[in-house]
Each structure stands twice: as C-alpha cells, then as structure tokens.
Amino acid sequence: MPCEAMIHMQIVTVNLPSIYIDAIAKLTDQGLYPSRSEAIRVALKDFLSNELKMVESLLEISGKDIKTKQAQSQSAVKKKIDMRSIRAGWN
Numbered sequence: 001m002p003c004e005a006m007i008h009m010q011i012v013t014v015n016l017p018s019i020y021i022d023a024i025a026k027l028t029d030q031g032l033y034p035s036r037s038e039a040i041r042v043a044l045k046d047f048l049s050n051e052l053k054m055v056e057s058l059l060e061i062s063g064k065d066i067k068t069k070q071a072q073s074q075s076a077v078k079k080k081i082d083m084r085s086i087r088a089g090w091n
Helices: 018-029 036-075 083-087
Strands: none
C-alpha cells in the first residue's frame, strides 16, 4: 500500500455527532492516533474495505444467479422481448 504522504489529500467537511468527536479525542489523547484526521482515515479505510468485500461477494453471488438463469433461458423457447417491460423491471 502506498505511503499516505505520497497520496494527494483533499479536505472534506463532515458533520459528526459530538459523541463521535469525543471518542476520537480519547483515542488521540491515549496516543493511539496522532490526529483526528488519521483516526478518521483509518476508520474510513476499514469501512470501505469491509463494504467493498461485501459488494464483491454480492456481485459474485449475483453472477452465479445470472449464469443459472441464462442456462435456464437457453433451454426455454425464445420469446419476443417487450422493451416496455424491461424498462419497468419486468421480464
């Protein structure tokens, strides 16, 4: 993973509940993080990592479902596609 000093940082304004700010202050006061920004970066990195893993898992499951449905539709009689139904989310 590249060093964060080499990554271009951008300022983002986020409104957080005071209880979150207090918790972050305790972590920085105890020396676990050098700054609030670093604590928030680490938390966000962990959050994104977990979320992306979940999304990848869902896509993998969805891909398997799609392949199963495609195999089933290949054995079925081909039907005329109504574009209005597709736009409405129906098959």
